[in-house]
Amino acid sequence: MASGRPLFPGSSVKDQLLKIFKILGTPTEETWPGVSKLPDYRPDFPMYKPVPLVNLVPKLEGAGVDLLSVS
Numbered sequence: 357m358a359s360g361r362p363l364f365p366g367s368s369v370k371d372q373l374l375k376i377f378k379i380l381g382t383p384t385e386e387t388w389p390g391v392s393k394l395p396d397y398r399p400d401f402p403m404y405k406p407v408p409l410v411n412l413v414p415k416l417e418g419a420g421v422d423l424l425s426v427s
Contacts, residue, residue, distance in 0.1 A: 363412065373401070381406035 363379065366372025382403045383391045391397060409424050
């Protein structure tokens with residue numbers, strides 16, 4: 357909504373996860389302890405580093421970026 361379009365417009369579950377991972381980073385044991393033990397965990401997803409959200413929604417004020425960044 358903040359960007360005027362969906363941040364994660366996937367056409368399938370896998371496509372949507374890849375879009376999420378490209379922006380927020382692929383979860384690792386370091387960023388999400390226990391992720392590799394989840395029943396649907398797949399180690400074959402590409403590893404992405406997080407992108408600063410301000411790059412995706414440049415018109416959003418600092419408080420809005422902070423709100424999107426809360427995990």
